[in-house]
Amino acid sequence: MRIVALGATGHAGTEIVRLLAPRLAVTDELVLAGRNPAKLAATAAEVSGPVRLSTAVVDATDHDAVRTLFDGAQLVIVTVSRPDLVGRLAELAIEAGADWIDTMLSTPTKLEALDALSERITEAGLCFVTDAGFHPGLPAALVRWAGARLDELVEADVHAGMHVDWKADELSDSTVAEMLDEFDDFTMETWIEGRRRPLRWSECPTVDFGPPIGRQQLVPMPLAEMDDLPQQYPGLRRCGFYICGFGPAMDYLALPVIAVMAKLARLRPVTIRFTRWCFTRLANQKPPHRLVVRLDATGRRGGQPASVSVSVAGADSYLITAAPVVACLSQLIDGSVRRPGLHCQAQLVEPNRLLDDLAEFGLEVNRAG
Numbered sequence: 077m078r079i080v081a082l083g084a085t086g087h088a089g090t091e092i093v094r095l096l097a098p099r100l101a102v103t104d105e106l107v108l109a110g111r112n113p114a115k116l117a118a119t120a121a122e123v124s125g126p127v128r129l130s131t132a133v134v135d136a137t138d139h140d141a142v143r144t145l146f147d148g149a150q151l152v153i154v155t156v157s158r159p160d161l162v163g164r165l166a167e168l169a170i171e172a173g174a175d176w177i178d179t180m181l182s183t184p185t186k187l188e189a190l191d192a193l194s195e196r197i198t199e200a201g202l203c204f205v206t207d208a209g210f211h212p213g214l215p216a217a218l219v220r221w222a223g224a225r226l227d228e229l230v231e232a233d234v235h236a237g238m239h240v241d242w243k244a245d246e247l248s249d250s251t252v253a254e255m256l257d258e259f260d261d262f263t264m265e266t267w268i269e270g271r272r273r274p275l276r277w278s279e280c281p282t283v284d285f286g287p288p289i290g291r292q293q294l295v296p297m298p299l300a301e302m303d304d305l306p307q308q309y310p311g312l313r314r315c316g317f318y319i320c321g322f323g324p325a326m327d328y329l330a331l332p333v334i335a336v337m338a339k340l341a342r343l344r345p346v347t348i349r350f351t352r353w354c355f356t357r358l359a360n361q362k363p364p365h366r367l368v369v370r371l372d373a374t375g376r377r378g379g380q381p382a383s384v385s386v387s388v389a390g391a392d393s394y395l396i397t398a399a400p401v402v403a404c405l406s407q408l409i410d411g412s413v414r415r416p417g418l419h420c421q422a423q424l425v426e427p428n429r430l431l432d433d434l435a436e437f438g439l440e441v442n443r444a445g
Contacts, residue, residue, distance in 0.1 A: 077104045077409065080149045080174075082136060082165070083156035084108035085115035086251070087243065088179055088209070090122060091398035092153060092405075095437060097125035099406055109134045109145055136161055139168065146172035151409070153401075154178040157251040163189035170200055175408065177205040177421070179401060182212045182300050183257045194418040203414045207301055208404060208421040209397045211236060214369055214388065215317040216301035216422035217400075217430055220308075222373035222384045224427070225445060229309040232373040236319040237285035237292050239361045240393045247355075252348045256338040259331070266296035266316035267306055281318055285368045288361075294318035301420035311375065322359035330354040365391045384445030388434055396439060400425075403433035 079100070083089045085108070097106055108123070109132040110116050116131040123129055134141045136156045142165065146152055152174045154165060159180050166189065169176045180186050190206055197204045207213060215234040223229045264274045275296050284291040297319045306312045321327035334354065337347040370387040390396045404425045407413040413424050435441040 077151060078107070078149045079104065079151045079153065080107045080109055080145055081153040081155070082109045082134070082142070082145070083154060085110040085112060085119050086155055086157075086248070087246070087394045088397050088401075089153075089155035090119045091394045092155065092179075092401050093119065094122050095398055095402040096405060097123045097127050097129070099402070100125060100127035102126040102128070104128065105130065107132055107145070107149075111135050136165065139164055143168050143171070146174055148172070149174040151175045151177070151405075153405070154180070156180075157248065157254040159183050159186035159189070159254060159257065162186045163192065166190060166193050166197075166204070169204075170196055170202060173200065173202070175203045175205075175414070177208050177401065177405060177408070179209045179397070180206075181254050181258050182207045183254065184261060185257065187300055190418055198417045201416045203408065203416060204418045205404060205408065205421050205424055206418065207299070208401045210367075210369065210393075210400060211297065211317065211319065212299045212301050213397075213400045213404075213421045215299060215371075216305060216420065217425055217427045218369070218371040218386055218388075219302075219305055219315060219373070220422070221386055221427035221431065222371060222375075223309050225377070225384045226373065226375035226382055227377050227379075228311040229373060229375040230311050231314040231375070232305070232309075232312065232371065233281070233314060234317045234369065234371045235281070235283045235285075235294055236317070236370075237283065237289040237294075237368045238320060238366075238393070239289045240365050240367055241360050241363075242355045247352060249348050252351050253344065256334070256344075256347060256351060259335050260338045262335075263298055264296055265298055266318075267302070267312065268314050268316065270313045283318075283370075285366075285370075288364050288366055289320070289368060292320035294320050301422040304423065322355070323361070326354060326358040330358055365393070367391075367393050367396050369396075382445065384443075386431065386443045387441070388431070389440040390438070395437065399434050399437040399439055400430065402437070403430045406433060
């Protein structure tokens, strides 16, 4: 199998290819693609395994170069933070007859571009996986894990707490711009009391994640992967993904300003610089670092009330982003979950095997119930 990783030199891209390479065979080829030759060489030096490894200097905006890159590939991994390019990149993958997985944030720009191609993807017999990573990527998979353990699922909230180093000074402009698009699209909507509605601030849950994260008030974060869960589990009265903020100074002082600036296209370059400065000065946390994703679910089993829980935790935010992607890739490559169409990672992957792989990659995985 020829696998192309476009954007392999970014933090998440490097971690994905590092974890993936040892799982591939000597007959496989892994092509690391990016704009910077020096960064490609550095990434290649971190990759080991039986797979045949090569590099390609390619700019994602150069469609002719990307067409040549994708030619002969059976699978493309897209980690570039350019949702505005998704439509064209996806078309090139379809032309090449390659499956697809991307780690971009769950923004309307990306999802609308892929939705517009969904019929072509299915007709071509290709499997396109979007919203791969941690958020999006994990929350709905954890809910599905719980759904398999209860006869009826009634409440299933996923909570995420973070105490991390954002490495904002190393983020590309396109990555910061993607974050701004997410801020611009933010709403407080979630599934509560058996319907979708905006949550009031007074209803936002407070969760104690233990040190070093501590007790945090969380806000709902809409994810496309969560949208179909009420239909999959008709008894659901409450189901959402909730995440903590970046710290008081960032949350209450900087973010309101950034949210206004993000809506003004002419200010985009200034907004990117200001956002990076804010993350570097106001959002970075001192060690020890930790990120926790936790599901607490209730329902019924055997006619009796029952509860289950599962958590995934680690100190490295890029590992906790990359590990679910590679776990999904393993299932996609061996064909166990591959089926034609457009899918969210969290709705395609087999949850138990996903959790087993996350533990194998060094994350803390705890299951109860």
